[in-house]
Amino acid sequence: MKTIKEKHSLLMRWTHWVNFPVLTIMIWSGAIIYWANDEYSITLFGHTYFKFFPQGFYDKLHIGYRLREGMAFHFLFMWFFALNGVIYLLYTIVSGAWRELLPQRKSFKEAWLVLLHDLHIRKMAPPQNKYNAAQRIAYTAIIVMGFGSLVTGLAIYKPVQFATITWLCGGYHSARVIHFILTIGYVFFFLIHIIQVILAGWNNFRAVVAGFEVVDDNKPEPLTLSPAEDEK
Amino acid sequence: MKNSNTPKKELTVQQKINRRSFISFGVFGLMGVAAYKGWNWLYNAPRETAGITAGARAPMRRALNQTELAFRRFFSNNHLVKTYPKSMAAKNVRHNSDVGVKDHFDIAAWKLQVTRSNGEVLQITIDQIKALPKTEIVYDFKCVEGWDQIQYWGGLKMIDFIEHFGLAQEATLAYMGLMTPNRQYQVGLDMPSALHPQTILAYEMNGKPIPGNHGAPLRLIIPVKYGIKNIKRIGSIAFSNNRPPDYWARQGYDYYSGL
Numbered sequence: 001m002k003t004i005k006e007k008h009s010l011l012m013r014w015t016h017w018v019n020f021p022v023l024t025i026m027i028w029s030g031a032i033i034y035w036a037n038d039e040y041s042i043t044l045f046g047h048t049y050f051k052f053f054p055q056g057f058y059d060k061l062h063i064g065y066r067l068r069e070g071m072a073f074h075f076l077f078m079w080f081f082a083l084n085g086v087i088y089l090l091y092t093i094v095s096g097a098w099r100e101l102l103p104q105r106k107s108f109k110e111a112w113l114v115l116l117h118d119l120h121i122r123k124m125a126p127p128q129n130k131y132n133a134a135q136r137i138a139y140t141a142i143i144v145m146g147f148g149s150l151v152t153g154l155a156i157y158k159p160v161q162f163a164t165i166t167w168l169c170g171g172y173h174s175a176r177v178i179h180f181i182l183t184i185g186y187v188f189f190f191l192i193h194i195i196q197v198i199l200a201g202w203n204n205f206r207a208v209v210a211g212f213e214v215v216d217d218n219k220p221e222p223l224t225l226s227p228a229e230d231e232k
Numbered sequence: 233m234k235n236s237n238t239p240k241k242e243l244t245v246q247q248k249i250n251r252r253s254f255i256s257f258g259v260f261g262l263m264g265v266a267a268y269k270g271w272n273w274l275y276n277a278p279r280e281t282a283g284i285t286a287g288a289r290a291p292m293r294r295a296l297n298q299t300e301l302a303f304r305r306f307f308s309n310n311h312l313v314k315t316y317p318k319s320m321a322a323k324n325v326r327h328n329s330d331v332g333v334k335d336h337f338d339i340a341a342w343k344l345q346v347t348r349s350n351g352e353v354l355q356i357t358i359d360q361i362k363a364l365p366k367t368e369i370v371y372d373f374k375c376v377e378g379w380d381q382i383q384y385w386g387g388l389k390m391i392d393f394i395e396h397f398g399l400a401q402e403a404t405l406a407y408m409g410l411m412t413p414n415r416q417y418q419v420g421l422d423m424p425s426a427l428h429p430q431t432i433l434a435y436e437m438n439g440k441p442i443p444g445n446h447g448a449p450l451r452l453i454i455p456v457k458y459g460i461k462n463i464k465r466i467g468s469i470a471f472s473n474n475r476p477p478d479y480w481a482r483q484g485y486d487y488y489s490g491l
Contacts, residue, residue, distance in 0.1 A: 002246065004249060037375075039378075068287065069288075071485070071486065072288055072295065079299075158490070158491060159491055161307060161308070161311050172374070211252075212249075
């Protein structure tokens with residue numbers, strides 16, 4: 001028999017879907033700003049393997065010669081990005097939802113098993129509640145990253161008024177590099193996230209919009225290890 | 233009304249699933265459409281009426297101005313720009329722009345024109361400025377484009393200039409406006425930034441007179457602002473309660489541009 005199982009709170013769903021377009025705009029406007037002084041590359045022993053970013057990337061996304069516009073959008077949507085993040089964080093702390101989110105001691109070991117399972121190398125996945133071990137680590141990391149973007153952003157934006165923050169980020173250059181790397185991190189997170197969402201299927205996706213999952217008692221649960229087996 | 237006594241039938245699980253999905257995805261879709269429409273409105277909003285500021289979409293300009301007000305609260309004369317030893321200053325000082333200082337210019341005939349509140353215009357020579365105590369600063373000059381460079385400048389502190397030439401009354405106004413002699417490049421500064429203790433009317437770069445392309449004989453060094461506010465070859469200074477003309481604010485950049 002089918003039953004409805006509540007999964008994601010309304011607030012978690014709202015902040016998730018508000019964050020998606022806001023972060024997209026932040027990354028896009030950030031790329032426009034970065035273009036004006038695009039000095040980063042992956043260079044080892046004098047050989048440049050990749051330049052951020054190739055001209056084709058700029059041309060395709062119409063990034064170049066729009067610094068003033070990029071700054072205006074970046075410094076408007078930063079407010080929404082920050083506010084949305086603060087709301088989510090406060091809710092997660094106050095509601096106790098952090099218990100399902102934060103990695104546990106065993107998560108770091110289990111995440112490896114989850115990875116092997118997802119790659120079809122292992123049949124069994126560790127038992128889980130709302131999030132599996134890999135999700136706990138990934139979703140906590142993305143919150144920490146968001147906070148990092150905010151702090152490094154402030155360090156670059158007002159390095160005189162918030163000199164202490166700039167100092168904590170290791171200086172102006174370091175703050176700018178971290179800000180950039182975090183952004184690249186979001187893009188990678190997004191790619192893996194999308195693949196996982198597609199693989200997880202409709203029931204999982206619906207939960208992030210409608211809040212609930214449908215549990216079918218006739219269908220067996222996915223194979224999981226019992227804690228006892230896991231000890232071996 | 234024969235059905236009035238029969239209790240309303242409990243929804244089946246499948247009906248509940250369908251109903252909740254319908255409502256949630258309906259709201260989700262509507263919000264998605266609203267977000268898309270909202271973005272389209274913002275992205276294609278009409279440009280602001282060209283005036284002191286220009287070139288930005290009207291709502292984006294309002295946002296820039298509001299954000300300025302929010303961050304002005306954090307401004308303090310106690311927040312000083314980090315300084316460095318002279319040995320760290322760049323020998324090849326980056327040269328980025330020539331707006332307003334391209335035309336022929338007779339440096340010997342130069343005088344700084346300062347318009348006072350009563351309309352009187354002071355004519356100040358470079359020797360008068362150089363006769364006053366010199367202040368030096370080695371700091372990280374930051375460009376709005378994203379590059380920065382440690383540079384070494386020397387000149388007269390703005391607050392010393394204000395005091396010596398009796399401009400205390402003018403300094404109570406909200407803004408200071410500076411222009412090149414040909415008036416083609418202009419900078420408007422909020423008075424707190426202009427009067428920051430590290431703001432300098434510079435006549436030396438790396439211990440020598442400023443070269444022509446860096447703004448001889450006198451330029452502004454204002455470390456609490458991006459480079460665009462560091463006007464070269466100052467011709468005139470005026471004071472007002474309204475925003476004075478500003479070259480880059482008219483090109484769509486933030487008027488404040490503070491760090």
